[in-house]
Amino acid sequence: MTFDHPARLAAGIVAVILFAMLYTFLARRTTARDLLYSNVAFFRDAARPRRWIPRALQTLWVLALAGVVLGISGPHLVLPVPARDGHVFICIDTSGSMASTDVFPTRAAAAKAAARAFIAEAPAGTSIGVIAFSGAAGIVVPLSADHQQVSSQLDQVPMPDGATAIGDALKLAGESLPAKGHRVVILITDGVNNAGTDPMEVARWLGSQHIPVYTVGIGTEAGGLIPGTNEEATIDEEALRGYASASGGAYARVSNATQLRDALTHLGRITSLQRKPVDASLSFAIAGALGMLLAFLAGFGLGRYP
Amino acid sequence: MTLREALLRARRRPRNLGAGSPTIYRGDGYEFVELRAYVPGDDVRRIDWAATARSGELQSRVVLEDVALTLAAIADASPSMDVGRRRPLLAAASEALHAWFGAASGEDRCVRITARGVTPPALQRKPAGAVFAVAKEEAPFDLTRALRTARAALPRGTALLAISDWYDLDPTLDRDLADLGARFDCTALIARDPWFEELPLAGMVRLRGSEGGSVRAYIGPGERRAYLRAVRAREASLLKRFRVANWRSGILREADGAASLAEAFGLARAGVA
Numbered sequence: 001m002t003f004d005h006p007a008r009l010a011a012g013i014v015a016v017i018l019f020a021m022l023y024t025f026l027a028r029r030t031t032a033r034d035l036l037y038s039n040v041a042f043f044r045d046a047a048r049p050r051r052w053i054p055r056a057l058q059t060l061w062v063l064a065l066a067g068v069v070l071g072i073s074g075p076h077l078v079l080p081v082p083a084r085d086g087h088v089f090i091c092i093d094t095s096g097s098m099a100s101t102d103v104f105p106t107r108a109a110a111a112k113a114a115a116r117a118f119i120a121e122a123p124a125g126t127s128i129g130v131i132a133f134s135g136a137a138g139i140v141v142p143l144s145a146d147h148q149q150v151s152s153q154l155d156q157v158p159m160p161d162g163a164t165a166i167g168d169a170l171k172l173a174g175e176s177l178p179a180k181g182h183r184v185v186i187l188i189t190d191g192v193n194n195a196g197t198d199p200m201e202v203a204r205w206l207g208s209q210h211i212p213v214y215t216v217g218i219g220t221e222a223g224g225l226i227p228g229t230n231e232e233a234t235i236d237e238e239a240l241r242g243y244a245s246a247s248g249g250a251y252a253r254v255s256n257a258t259q260l261r262d263a264l265t266h267l268g269r270i271t272s273l274q275r276k277p278v279d280a281s282l283s284f285a286i287a288g289a290l291g292m293l294l295a296f297l298a299g300f301g302l303g304r305y306p
Numbered sequence: 307m308t309l310r311e312a313l314l315r316a317r318r319r320p321r322n323l324g325a326g327s328p329t330i331y332r333g334d335g336y337e338f339v340e341l342r343a344y345v346p347g348d349d350v351r352r353i354d355w356a357a358t359a360r361s362g363e364l365q366s367r368v369v370l371e372d373v374a375l376t377l378a379a380i381a382d383a384s385p386s387m388d389v390g391r392r393r394p395l396l397a398a399a400s401e402a403l404h405a406w407f408g409a410a411s412g413e414d415r416c417v418r419i420t421a422r423g424v425t426p427p428a429l430q431r432k433p434a435g436a437v438f439a440v441a442k443e444e445a446p447f448d449l450t451r452a453l454r455t456a457r458a459a460l461p462r463g464t465a466l467l468a469i470s471d472w473y474d475l476d477p478t479l480d481r482d483l484a485d486l487g488a489r490f491d492c493t494a495l496i497a498r499d500p501w502f503e504e505l506p507l508a509g510m511v512r513l514r515g516s517e518g519g520s521v522r523a524y525i526g527p528g529e530r531r532a533y534l535r536a537v538r539a540r541e542a543s544l545l546k547r548f549r550v551a552n553w554r555s556g557i558l559r560e561a562d563g564a565a566s567l568a569e570a571f572g573l574a575r576a577g578v579a
Contacts, residue, residue, distance in 0.1 A: 027522055030514050035507065038386035039473045040515030046536030047505070049523030054510055302510045302524055
C-alpha cells in the first residue's frame with residue numbers, strides 16, 4: 001500500500017493513538033456518576049456482566065477513526081482489477097492424439113468448446129487470438145476484441161493430426177502479442193512436446209516478458225490410444241507444470257469435458273485480472289464514516305450516550 | 307416483650323447471677339415474690355424466721371433471680387457498609403446498635419469491639435447511644451480479628467451482636483462461628499444488598515467498588531436476573547451457615563436498623579428497647 005500524503009498519515013496515526021488513549025482514560029476514570037457498590041468482585045461473579053461490549057465499542061471507534069485517517073492519506077492498494085486492454089492467446093493442440101475419445105466427444109472438440117467458454121467469460125475489451133499447433137504452429141484467429149467473431153472462427157481450428165510442437169506455439173504467441181499491456185497465453189494440450197523449439201526455454205522467455213502461461217493438460221488417467229495407431233496418448237505433466245511455473249502462470253489437469261470447461265471459465269476470470277494500484281481513499285473514508293455511525297448508534301442503543 | 311426479656315428467655319440465657327436486675331425467673335436475688343413452705347434443699351438463708359414463728363412451720367422466701375447481662379457488639383464499619391440506595395447501611399447499623407445497647411438496664415454491661423480493639427476498654431455501664439454510632443473507621447475493619455477478639459475478651463454467656471455484610475466470612479471461619487455460638491448468645495445481622503430487589507442498571511454502566519476496583523460493562527436483562535439469583539443465594543447461604551453455627555440471625559435492612567434487630571428476635575419493633 002502506498003500513500004499520496006504520508007504527512008497526513010503520520011499526523012493521523014498520532015491522532016488515532018491520542019484518541020485511543022483519551023478514550024481509555026475517560027472510560028477508566030471514576031466519576032460521581034459511577035454507581036457505588038459494596039463489593040465489585042462479588043458483582044462480577046454474580047452478574048457476569050459482558051465486559052467485552054464496551055471494549056468492542058472502543059475498538060470500533062478507534063478502527064473507524066483509523067479508516068478515516070487512511071482515507072484522507074490517499075492510499076493506493078495494488079489489487080487485481082479487470083484488464084480492459086488485456087491480450088490473450090489460446091494455443092490449442094491439434095496433434096493426432098487430440099482425436100482420442102477418452103474425453104467426450106473428442107479431446108479436440110472439448111478443447112474448442114472450452115475455448116468458447118473462456119471467450120464468453122472474458123471481459124469486454126480483452127483481445128483474444130487462437131493459435132493451433134501440431135507439427136508446426138499457426139495463427140487461426142488473430143487478436144481481436146470482437147469475441148463473437150473469435151468464437152465463430154474457432155471452427156477453423158484444423159482437425160487433429162501430426163506431432164506436438166508446444167515450443168513453437170508458445171513462441172508464436174509471445175511474438176504475436178503486443179509489447180505492452182496485460183498479456184496471457186493459455187496452452188491446451190494432451191501430449192508431450194516432440195517437435196520444434198524447446199518449450200521450457202520459450203516459457204522462461206515469456207516469463208521474463210511478464211507473459212504468464214496457463215497450461216491445461218487434457219486426458220483421463222487411463223489415457224487413450226491415438227486413433228489409427230497403437231500409440232498411447234500421454235501427458236507430460238511435469239513439463240506442463242514447469243512451463244507454467246517458469247512463466248509465472250499455473251497448471252491444471254482435466255480429465256473430462258466439464259472439468260475442461262470449468263478450468264477455462266476460471267481462467268477467463270483470473271487471466272483477465274490485472275494487479276494495479278487502485279486509489280482506495282473513498283473506500284477507506286466511507287468505511288471509517290460507516291464505522292463511526294455504527295459505533296455511535298451501537299453506543300446509543302446500548303445506553304452509552306447521552 | 308422487650309429485647310432484654312427476649313435475651314433472658316432465650317435458650318442460651320446469658321447470665322451473671324446475683325447482680326443487675328431481677329428476671330421473671332425465680333432464683334437467687336432480692337426481689338421478693340412470695341412465702342412458701344420449706345422444701346428440703348432450700349437455702350437456709352432464705353428461711354423467713356418471723357413467718358415460721360407465726361405459722362409454726364418452716365417458711366422460705368421466694369425471690370426473683372437477679373441477672374446482669376453483658377451486651378457486646380461488633381459492627382462492620384468497613385467502606386463496603388458505606389453504600390446504600392437512600393442512605394448508607396452504616397446508618398441502619400447504627401440504629402440497630404443503638405437499639406441493642408438501649409436494651410441494657412441496671413447493672414448490665416456494654417462492650418463494643420471495633421478495629422482498634424475492645425471499646426470501652428473496661429466494662430462499663432449502659433452508655434449514651436451517641437457513643438455507639440457506627441462511623442466509617444479509618445483503621446481497616448477485620449471481621450475475623452474482631453470475632454477472635456470477642457472470643458478471647460468476653461465472658462461466657464455474653465449476648466453478642468455482629469452486624470456486617472459478611473463478604474469477608476471465609477468458609478474457614480465456620481469453626482470460629484460454631485465456637486462463638488457455643489460460648490455466647492450470638493446474633494448476626496446480615497446487611498442486605500441495597501440492590502436486593504432489583505439491580506437499577508441497564509446498558510453500558512460503570513460501577514465503582516467502595517473498597518476499590520471498578521467494572522465497565524454492559525448489563526442486560528440476563529445479567530440482572532443472574533445478579534438477583536446470586537444475591538438471594540448468598541443471603542440464604544449466610545443464614546444457613548449461622549443457623550448451623552447456633553447463631554440467631556436476621557437481615558439488616560437499609561430502611562430501619564432497629565426494626566431489623568427486632569425481627570431477628572421475632573419481636574415487634576415497639577418492644578425492642
